[in-house]
Amino acid sequence: MTDVVVVGSGIAGLTAALHAAERGCRVTVVTKGALPDTNTRWAQGGIAAVTTADDTLESHIADTLTAGVGLNDAEAVRTLVTEGPDRIAELVRRGVCFDRSPDGDFARGLEAAHARPRVLHAGGDATGAAIQTALGAAVRSSGIVLREHTALRELVLERGRVVGIDVETEATAHRLSADAVILATGGAGQLYSHTTNPSSATGDGIAAALRAGAAVADLEFVQFHPTALAAGEPFLVSEAVRGDGAILIDDTGRRFAFDAHPDGELAPRDVVARANARAMAAQDGRPVRLDATALGADRLAQRFPTIDAAVRARGLDWSREPIPVTPAAHYLMGGVVTDLDGRTTIPGLYAVGETARTGVHGANRLASNSLLEGAVFGARAGAAAATDTGWPDVDAPTAIALPDVPAPVEVPVFSRGALQDLLWEHAGLIRDDAGLRRAAGVLAAWADLPRPRSAEDAGLLLLARHVVAAALARTGSVGAHFRSDEVSASPAAAASVPVAQEALAC
Numbered sequence: 001m002t003d004v005v006v007v008g009s010g011i012a013g014l015t016a017a018l019h020a021a022e023r024g025c026r027v028t029v030v031t032k033g034a035l036p037d038t039n040t041r042w043a044q045g046g047i048a049a050v051t052t053a054d055d056t057l058e059s060h061i062a063d064t065l066t067a068g069v070g071l072n073d074a075e076a077v078r079t080l081v082t083e084g085p086d087r088i089a090e091l092v093r094r095g096v097c098f099d100r101s102p103d104g105d106f107a108r109g110l111e112a113a114h115a116r117p118r119v120l121h122a123g124g125d126a127t128g129a130a131i132q133t134a135l136g137a138a139v140r141s142s143g144i145v146l147r148e149h150t151a152l153r154e155l156v157l158e159r160g161r162v163v164g165i166d167v168e169t170e171a172t173a174h175r176l177s178a179d180a181v182i183l184a185t186g187g188a189g190q191l192y193s194h195t196t197n198p199s200s201a202t203g204d205g206i207a208a209a210l211r212a213g214a215a216v217a218d219l220e221f222v223q224f225h226p227t228a229l230a231a232g233e234p235f236l237v238s239e240a241v242r243g244d245g246a247i248l249i250d251d252t253g254r255r256f257a258f259d260a261h262p263d264g265e266l267a268p269r270d271v272v273a274r275a276n277a278r279a280m281a282a283q284d285g286r287p288v289r290l291d292a293t294a295l296g297a298d299r300l301a302q303r304f305p306t307i308d309a310a311v312r313a314r315g316l317d318w319s320r321e322p323i324p325v326t327p328a329a330h331y332l333m334g335g336v337v338t339d340l341d342g343r344t345t346i347p348g349l350y351a352v353g354e355t356a357r358t359g360v361h362g363a364n365r366l367a368s369n370s371l372l373e374g375a376v377f378g379a380r381a382g383a384a385a386a387t388d389t390g391w392p393d394v395d396a397p398t399a400i401a402l403p404d405v406p407a408p409v410e411v412p413v414f415s416r417g418a419l420q421d422l423l424w425e426h427a428g429l430i431r432d433d434a435g436l437r438r439a440a441g442v443l444a445a446w447a448d449l450p451r452p453r454s455a456e457d458a459g460l461l462l463l464a465r466h467v468v469a470a471a472l473a474r475t476g477s478v479g480a481h482f483r484s485d486e487v488s489a490s491p492a493a494a495a496s497v498p499v500a501q502e503a504l505a506c
């Protein structure tokens, strides 16, 4: 019997686990926290798929390629979109109650940069939680072994093949052997001092794959959301709040978004995010404020119940006063290079979901395509892990070497916060050669001074070096990667995802 170890319990990992188990594998899911401690459970807006006759696969494919500025892998995009409807049917079978319209069809939201309404949601703005609950229940009743509070530390290789993982719990460290290991450890929002991601998003799987020698790509493409609450635990404030009339102001009360774009707060997402970043830089990093007071308490509570509750839980009354918000790292388009079945460049190792770089997102992710990616490629990887007998060559873009940059004269003391601040400042929304070189120098100096640091911090440091290297290597702006020092903005740089006024675009 094939032994499959899946690392991570979000949509990608749980889908992969279920598909491998249904094909007769002995499956273990290892996850760092409790089962629902994932990015998946926080997804608000929904999952994109073509589910009605008035929509077409070609339209969804075209929207995905446009958002990715054509840097996507066209075959991966076609696979994502074509297999999406089957994965939606599977989620329904597993118990996800997507919201329905009065006629019984799926209620479909129109989101940013989608030509048609095709975003399914559950519980209004609680789609991720509904998916997490259903898949978690399916795994718990399937005979799959679940090891919570167990963290991947290292991939184990023998003769160039992954044969297991080293894991750590609070009490012990031990080794799990496997015929196949599926990395589904999510993204790495914790690289940045502001993020919408929970604390578990430290890029552990990508770092472990890097240490094992797997190819990575597209790490310069980090999507930033314009408005995360800058009070307490990170929380995303949907673009729809601005669509409803909320405005952005700086410390002096000045409305600044029109300096950046004639559409002001309703300009494309990345334009607003950069406008916020510039305004914050001009006020010593203090958050800008989102003024939603004109909407009134009733409207805010009815239209945005989840956000309303989160804002009020932080002791803020946004019907009376502007709330602090910041742009925040939201989604990592790059990751471990895979083929269409999740195979990486190391035999025995698969990667899925936000950890993987399948090529579906290119330079920027289309809203609501990431849950879909987890479902589609999770299923494919689970099936492949169960049936693979050989290991085909997996194509990878040319590797980007870490730059050989001297350390600056003054190197700050390493800490998680110092690393996050460094990346926020120099490898965040607005990048240039000098800043990226400074970041590369500091990161190299930190790496050269081996100090006791947590496994997560060591992984973040390694990943940060590769993010900065990739951002240095791409000298022009494209998609989510903005270089303020390029000679002239390429046409691709202008392509960005516009705000959908009626959508919870996530």
Ligand SMILES: Cc1cc2nc3c(=O)[nH]c(=O)nc-3n(C[C@H](O)[C@H](O)[C@H](O)COP(=O)(O)OP(=O)(O)OC[C@H]3O[C@@H](n4cnc5c(N)ncnc54)[C@H](O)[C@@H]3O)c2cc1C
Binding pocket: 007, 008, 009, 010, 011, 012, 013, 030, 031, 032, 033, 035, 037, 038, 039, 040, 041, 042, 043, 044, 045, 046, 047, 048, 127, 128, 150, 151, 152, 153, 184, 185, 186, 187, 196, 197, 198, 200, 201, 202, 203, 204, 205, 236, 330, 331, 352, 353, 354, 355, 367, 368, 369, 370, 371, 372, 374, 505, 506
């Ligand atoms: C606030 C927010 C809103 C979003 N809204 C949407 C949306 O509406 N639509 C959409 O499509 N996408 C949305 N996204 C993005 C989407 O939620 C994620 O990209 C997606 O859920 C990632 O799924 P995943 O299975 O790859 O990873 P995750 O769901 O993040 O799961 C990763 C798992 O790996 C585990 N893990 C991490 N490190 C280790 C380790 N060392 N050892 C063991 N386990 C480990 C974690 O604990 C977790 O269980 C949103 C993201 C956020 C943060």
